[in-house]
Structures are given as structure tokens and as C-alpha cells.
Amino acid sequence: MRVEAFLRKRAAIAPSSTALIAGSERLSFADLDQLSERMAGTLSLQGVKSGDRVVLFMDSVAEMAIAIFAGLKAGAVVVPVNPGVRAEGLAHVLRHCLPKALVYDARHIKLCDEATVAASHKPLSIIARSGTLAPHDAVAFEACLETKAPLPAGQKNDRDLAFLIYTSGSSGMPKGVMMSHGNVDAASAMIASYLGNDDHDVVLSALPLSFTYGLYQLLVAIRSGATLVLEKNFAYPHAILEKACDEGVTGFPLVPTMAAMLATLKNLSHERLPPLRYMTNAAAHLPPAHIEALRALFPAARLYSMYGLTECARATFLAPEELERRPTSVGKALPGTEALVVDENGNEAAPNIPGELIIRGPHVMQGYWDDPVETARVLRSGPDGRGKFLHTGDLFKRDTEGFLYFIGRRDEVVKVRGEKVSPRQVDAVLSACPGVHEAVAFTTPDPIAGNRLDALVVPASPELTEQVLARFCKQRLPDPMVPKSFIFRTELPKTPNGKISRRLAAMEATRIV
Missing domain, CATH: 3.40.50.980 (Rossmann fold)
Incomplete structure (x- = not known):
């Protein structure tokens, strides 16, 4: 279609029926x-x-x-x-x-x-x-x-x-x-299916329509007959929640930075919160504290953890009933698609062994515009030698039951004192530390260690100190993965799409030094 x-x-x-609400406009x-x-x-x-x-x-x-x-x-x-x-x-x-x-x-x-x-x-x-x-x-x-x-x-x-x-x-x-059109048709149908979207839904999106995650809020809503409430950004969460309540919003797509903002809100009346049926999260997994905060605010809402990328819109989702047992998993492949973890030789990796995630399905892109070399590099055959898989460049592992876990971008994994380090794994530990609102680990070149690992941290408590963070990390991470310094900030650098930027964090730290 x-x-x-x-x-x-x-x-x-x-x-x-109302298709779109944007500011004072209703179409x-x-x-x-x-x-x-x-x-x-x-x-x-x-x-x-x-x-x-x-x-x-x-x-x-x-x-x-x-x-x-x-x-x-x-x-x-x-x-x-x-x-x-x-x-x-x-x-x-x-x-x-x-x-x-x-x-x-x-x-x-x-x-x-x-x-x-x-x-x-x-x-x-x-x-x-x-x-x-x-x-x-x-x-x-x-x-x-x-x-x-x-x-x-x-x-x-x-x-x-x-x-x-x-x-x-x-x-x-x-x-x-x-x-x-066929790619988009397939992706939107899969998303609408697992979320159960229909013409009773009202979805509020504060994500840019230029961002794949935001664009599909519009496409899925139109396809399923739902109403989409557009917000330009999430700068004023109290006001957005008020509007969501007034409009009877049932679906709320999030990114981790938005969840972090919601987790800090105080004195919210449950009578003035929307009757959410579901929430979705993409970009990175949510720290347990943020999951608990969202559940406290919206106890009836089902929370879907997802993984996707521009090249296929969505690749996996975790069913809400699995969230308690696997809070860091992004679930399994979308219906009618395949998601495999392969080793450096292109063979399917054993359970719990890291490898590259590859994806095959009708929602995978046609290729890169005017770039046949890069297209051929990422769209190539998989272990079965048939068809083409999207080679994502992302490191994953799968457990014995087939659930997938995101480790990090392959090009983000660096060596610190001879050991391979994924900054995203460090992010996860930092975010779990009591008193941390948000955190991002990053590396910069070091003539002795090869790379130096540091972190920017947004504290949620005045009691949080560098010593507390160092002790927390040393108890949970091998020594090369413990940041050398913890730089406190009121907010983390972000891309125009609202994602926390590791590259900008490294640039900011370099200017400080």
C-alpha cells in the first residue's frame, strides 16, 4: 500500500474524526x-x-x-x-x-x-x-x-x-x-499491530516529525485512525501533561531524556494525568529508577522498550510483561522479521556472546541515496546465504531464550589499557547509582592508556559526590571501565533530536581541560 x-x-x-491537534489547530x-x-x-x-x-x-x-x-x-x-x-x-x-x-x-x-x-x-x-x-x-x-x-x-x-x-x-x-512506500507500509503495520493502535487511541508526540521515531507516530496514527497530538518539544512537561489529560491521551512515546524529566516532577495530581494505555521508549534503555517513576505516575500503562534505527524504523520490541524480568532487554524481532546476532565470521553467535545485530524483513531500507558502496557494505547476505540482511553495526547479545540486549555501537567500543570498553555499559551503571539523574560516559585519546574514560553526570541529589560515584562503579565494573573523572553538569549535551550526545560530551570535556 x-x-x-x-x-x-x-x-x-x-x-x-479528529486526525491532528497541533497547538490551537484541530484537523x-x-x-x-x-x-x-x-x-x-x-x-x-x-x-x-x-x-x-x-x-x-x-x-x-x-x-x-x-x-x-x-x-x-x-x-x-x-x-x-x-x-x-x-x-x-x-x-x-x-x-x-x-x-x-x-x-x-x-x-x-x-x-x-x-x-x-x-x-x-x-x-x-x-x-x-x-x-x-x-x-x-x-x-x-x-x-x-x-x-x-x-x-x-x-x-x-x-x-x-x-x-x-x-x-x-x-x-x-x-x-x-x-x-x-512498501517499506513504510510494512513497518507501520507491524508497529500498529504490537501496540494495538486503533481509532480509540489519542497519541501525544513531543518528538520531531523529522526524526524516524516521531514520523512514525504520524504515519501509524493516520493508518489506525488514531488522533495525534503534536507538541514542538518537551520543554514544559507540566503543561504537556495537562494537555494530555484534557485530550484523553492514551499513547505516549518517550526517549530517555523525557523519562528523566518526568521522574523529577513533584506534586502531580493523579486526577490531572492522562489515562495512558501504553508508553514506548527508544534510543536507550531506561534506568530502573525511571521505570519505577513512570509506573508510579501511570500505573495502568504498558511500557514497551524498543530498538530501532533509521534504516528500518523499528527492529525489536520487548513485551511489557517481560519488563520486570528483563529491564535492560529490547526484546525480540518484530513479527514477520528476523534479528540475529552474528560473530566476526558472519556466523550466528552463541547465547551471551557479543556480536553484530543483523536484520531482515520487508521494512528494511532500499539503500543509501547515491552511495552504492556503503549500501553494499550494510545490505548483504546473512548466515543462510539467502536474501539480504541489514548489518546494523551495533553490538548485541542474546540470552538463552532469544531476548536481545544492546551493548553499544561497534565504532564506540574502544580499548582502555588494552581492554575493550563500551561506554554504553558504563552509562547503564552510572544511571543506576542513587542520586544520578542522567549520565554519559565518553572517551578521549590518551598517549599512555590509548583512551581515557570520563563521565558527565547530572545529579539528582546534593549528596552525590565523585567519591560516591567512583565507589559505586568500582563495585560493579572492571577497573578499565571505571571513569577517571566525574564532571557534574546541570544538563547533558544533546543532538537536535534530543538524544544525549557522547561526541558533544567529549568535545565539552576537552574544552574544560
């Missing part, structure tokens, strides 16, 4: 369908053809959702880019995929101008909320929604590309992940 069919089908089944499925249809017509009139790229550089607002479905209806490849990136980051995307159109909010006019100059590529500009600020050669977003133009006829199928989603670039230059 093509992705725009999700919306068309729901608009036919329940046209007046029904019919509204979203009609507005995106009109914008798709405008894109076609402006020369956007099937296969052309349309870059969206916007916050998580109603216009972003409209533009996503408009691009798909026009037959274009939608390229969502996080509006938190700087001009050079946007320039890389423009230079790399050469979009026909760039849709953005008026507050980004200066940045987008800088990016197009740096990229030496100037696509059609469509600007939302521009007022009198729009350049003379730009099209106002609002005008796109007033035009009624037929969409050109043409052969379209689910093998066409739907999205080009750029990776964070944490392990090199950002790569464009090619997801076909």
Missing part, C-alpha cells in the same frame, strides 16, 4: 486529506514530478503534516530535515539530494538562504507563516492550500521511494536512507 492511501482511506471511513481526517490534496496540486503545478525530492524544514506543526502527505500525493520523495540543524547541515542535504522544492517556516528564511548559497542549489521555496517577509521568488504555504489543481495521472506503486531520511551523522557524514 502507498503511504498516502493511509490518509485517503481514513478520510473515507471517518471524515469528521479532521477530511481536512488533512483535502489540504494535502490541494498542496499536492500546487507542487505539481510548480513542476514537481514523480521521484523529485521535496525537503521539509519545519517544526512539528500542522503544516509539516500537511506537507508530508502533499509530497507523497504528488509522487515526490519526502525529505524531512530537523529544523534544529545549522545551515551547513541543511546545505549538505540540498547538495546531496538536489530537491525540486524546499518547504520551511518563515523563521528559517535567513538560514535557508545561507544553506542554498552554500549548496549552490536553489530549489523552489515554499514558506509558511511568512506574512510580508517572503522573498519575491517564494510561494506562500497558505496560497498552496487555496489552489485546486488536479494531480497528474501516472503509474505509482509501493516500490516507489516515499522518504529519504538522513541519519544523524554521528559516525560520519549524514547518509540518505531510502524508504519505499
